[in-house]
Amino acid sequence: MKFFVDTADTADIADLAATGLLDGVTTNPSLIAKSGRDFLEVTREICALVDGPVSAEVVALDHEGMMREAEILRKIASNVCIKVPLTVDGLKTCKKLTGDGTMVNVTLCFSANQALLAAKAGATFISPFIGRHDDNGFDGLDLIRDMRLIYDNYAFGTEILAASIRHPVHVLECAKIGADVMTAPPAVIRQLFKHVLTDKGIEGFLADWAKTGQSL
Secondary structure (H helix, E strand, O other), rough: OEEEEEOHHHHHHHHHHHOOOEEEOOOOOOOOHHHHHOHHHHHHHHHHHHHEEEEOOOEEEOHHHHHHHHHOOOOOOOOOOEEEEEEHHHHHHHHHHHHOOOEEEEEEOOOOOHHHHHHHHOEEEEEEEHHHHHOOOOOOOHHHHHHHHHHHHOOOEEEEEEOOOHHHHHHHHHHHHHHOEEEEEEHHHHHHHOOOOHHHHHOOOOOOHHHHHOOO
16 A cells, blocks of 8 residues: 655655655645645645655636646646546546646545546546545445445556545555555554554563663
């Protein structure tokens, strides 16, 4: 499973990239606004921090507007992945961009039928929102299962990018189901390192080492 981080905070991205575990970055207008920085500037900086895809989202709602914005965004760096909404115009834009060799992340997916449409439009990534799906009385993980089954049935190349990840159990279950990618906030990724027995083990080793009176 590929690990993307969902943030526009360049300090967090740099810190996680240093672990060697980070395969890409996802952003959206809300995250850019939270950073308080210029959209193009922060996107350019993020693209320089990671080798993998960096999702940068268009804000236009019509196909022509999306294409105009995509032209600006894909000039930033070769690893920019254009993020479009799962709408008719979004899928028109997806088809056009992927036909030109540009990576596209189709976002705001909430049904397996939508995911099927995105795959047929040639999406590089499809982003089902697990946590937000759960918030509305549905099972986000069931959505991932349905998508995995459908994509495997037809050997679609679109990668399932599990988004709206709220906690480490979401990551674990998505990995078990077979999602290709997960994107999560920095805090959730850091929680994956944590285990009480690891902490206790380190504490015990250090206590025993201190008794030896030695140093390295």
